[in-house]
Amino acid sequence: MIGDTVRDKDGVSALAVFAEIAINLSRRGLRVHDYLEGLFAKYGYFVSENSYFVCHSPPKIAAIFRKIRYGAADAPEGTALRYPTHLGRFKVTSVRDLTVGYDSDQADKKPVLPVSASSEMITFRLDNGSVITLRTSGTEPKIKYYSELAGASREAALFALQEMVAAFVDALLEPEANGLIARQG
Incomplete structure (x- = not known):
């Protein structure tokens, strides 16, 4: 979202800003692609x-998240937090859990973002x-994940991300043991 004048989650404002950038780059004799490659060289490939x-x-979804949070799928309420270390x-x-209100990056261990026990x-x-962020869908029977990584090249970043995704899917979600159905298509 660009600014706070228009609450635009669909990117229309971002499109207008992108068009301005493209025009300014063109005036300097640059293409957007060249500028983007320069940003990658400076900051990495995301x-x-x-x-x-x-x-x-x-109940299975709740058990998966209890195991992630407390180290056991049958952990009773009030069990001390025991997130995976690897x-x-x-x-x-670091770990931020917006369900129980925990953020290891904060001095008081309380997240800055809103907490909701309902998801x-x-x-x-x-x-x-x-x-990596794991979350449940509010409207569908899904456990969603979002992962990101930067690397020196796009290929290196993709390779490392694929390794990391496989590691966290195996360690946290255990699809076969939990009977999870992978996204189709």
């Missing part, structure tokens, strides 16, 4: 993978710079 698993059992070979550097949402940051 890649993401977003997908979901279908699960028609709300996902595959990647070390977890599941946990974000992990890993030592390779990747970020």
Whole structure:
């Protein structure tokens, strides 16, 4: 979203700003692609993978998130938080759980973002710079994930992201053991 004058979640305002950028670059004899390549060289190549698993059992979804949060799918309420310290070979550097109101990056361990016990949402940051967010859908029987990572090249970033996604899917969601259905198409 660009600015706060128009609440535009569909990108119409961003399109107008992009058109301005393209015009200004053209006046300087640059193409958008060339400018983008310069940004990649300076900041890295950013890649993401977003997908979901279908699960028609709300108790199973609750058990998956209890295991992530407390270390056991049958952990009773009030159990101390025990988030994973590693996902595959990647070390977890911080956790933000907007369901229970926990953020390891904050001095008081309370998240800055809004907390809601009515839906599941946990974000992990890993030592390779990747970020993974797991959340439930509010309207469908899905566990969604969003992952992102930057690398020195697009190929290197994609390779590292695919490795990391496989590690967290295996470690946290355990699709086969939990009977999760992978996104089709």
